[in-house]
Amino acid sequence: MKINILGGGPEEFIPDLQIYNDENSIWVGVDHGVFRLIHQGIKPDMAFGDFDSVNEDEWKLIEEKTDQINRYLPEKDETDMELALNWSIKQGPEAIRVFGATGGRADHFLANIQMLGKKENLHPSIEIEIIDIQNQVQIVPPGEYTLKEKSDSKYISFLPLTPEVEGLTLSGFKYELQDRNISLGSTLCISNELIQPSGTFSFSSGILMMIRSHD
Template sequence: MHINILAGGPEELLPNLNEYTGEHEIWVGVDRGVYTLIKKNIIPRIAFGDFDSVSKDEIIVIEEHVKELKRFKPEKNETDMELALNWAIEQNPGLIRVFGATGGRLDHLLANVQLLVKPLMAANDVNIFLIDKQNILSLKGPGSYKIEERVDKKYISFVPLTLSVEGITLDGFKYPLKNRHISIGSTLCISNELISDYGTFSFSEGILLVIRSNDY
């Protein structure tokens, strides 16, 4: 089972969502993302939001199509995205994809990136990916990982999300590293590339933001 979450980010940044509509895919709508899903003929199983970003006519459409609608007051401690992601993690899916969470407001973007740390803090091994037309973002804790080449996502960057990341090693990359220390604010691991079908990266301490990107 895979869970896909659509937030209310700019529609022009979305990839083709119909690629994620198989029988093992569950869709979750967040605020305006619920209406966007319905317009694309994808009916979410559950929706979360205060729905302050939709019109009265649009909320009527949402109520007509979504059976399980979790409505909240705008004055709350969590964002709509955090509420949806908490629910998704509790379902123990194989992975979680989040769309519509980049672009637009920078505070929302940074908050959504930080939400990726939730499984790491809870010792939950579910993988969460933030995906838009140009990027795929994920967070990794200490360990060793295999990463495969993607023609549509040529560039791979590793950004420290903690004060430091220790023992980072990159094999199979255009710019390899061996047991290096990188601090937050370092651009050492920006815009790398694989030189074969796959590569590996590993590190012993810290949290890494892994970004796979392509140019327009």
Template sequence: MIIHIVAGGPKEYIPDLSIYKEDKNIKWIAVDRGALYLQEFSITPDEAIGDFDSMTEEELEQLRNSGLKLDQFQEEKDETDMELALHLAFEYHPEAIQIFGATGGRIDHFMANISLLYQALQSNRNIPITIIDKQNMAYMTKPGTYTIEKMVDKKYISFIPITKDVENLTLKGFKYPLENRHIFFGSTLCISNELILNHGTYSFSKGILLVIRSSDK
């Protein structure tokens, strides 16, 4: 099973989710206003979670009347709505989690969502989690060797150190290759690279990388 989490970020950043609606292997979790977005794609979420502070009382009542399983929290809480949704997703032990509606709009919300990728990686759950919007997809990786395939619609690939140091970063099959390079938090060395082959590899021995695949539009 793959879990799709749809949050309430600006709708214009969310790709066409209707392409997934016939996939029976997907479980949908809506976060706050994401429940309304899913309805617009003619998708009924399996569950909705959050404080729903971005909805009017009329919209919230509409959700309640639809029979949707609604897990509502107080606005004053220690976790963000997305954090609650991820904890819920982990309970299903999915193969992977994909998150939509988590970019654009407020930068603090976006940075919090990126931080959740780090938290999940550190928890050793070994569940791939990817944040996806119309132009970007982002995920984090621990040390190791990884194969990465060319994507026509997202040709730019950036490697951003999340920890103080990332050691022995090696990029093969890229326009700008690297060999056992040490990069540090704040480095822009590995921004906007491209694959020159149908697939390449990246590897490193220490640290955590945020991998972002992007298009111009």
């Protein structure tokens, strides 16, 4: 099972969702993202939000087309996206894909990135990524990972989310590394590329953000 979450970020940053719409997927709408799913012909299985960004007609359609709605007061401790992500992780899927979480307000975008890096959200058995029209973002804990070449996301960058990421090793890349420590703010690992059908990266401590992008 895979869970797809659509937030309310700018529509021009959202890829074609039909690519991800298969029988093994559950769709979760966040606030105005619920209406967007319906507008694209995708039935929301679950909805989260205070829905302060939808008008009366949109709300009526959401009530009519959505299986389960979790509506909250605007005054709450978590964002609508965090509530949706927390629920999704508890379902134990093999993957969670988040759309509509980039662009627009910088505070929301940065909060979404940092949210993926919370200790309780770093599940080795669940692949969680933020996807937009140009990027795929993952936050990973220490370990060894295999990446396959993707023609639509040639560039691969690694950025520390902790003061230090220790023992970073890259194999099968244009610019390889061996047991290097990378400090927060370093640009050493920006715009790398695979030179083989697959490659590996590993590190021993810290939290690492991986971004796969295309121009």
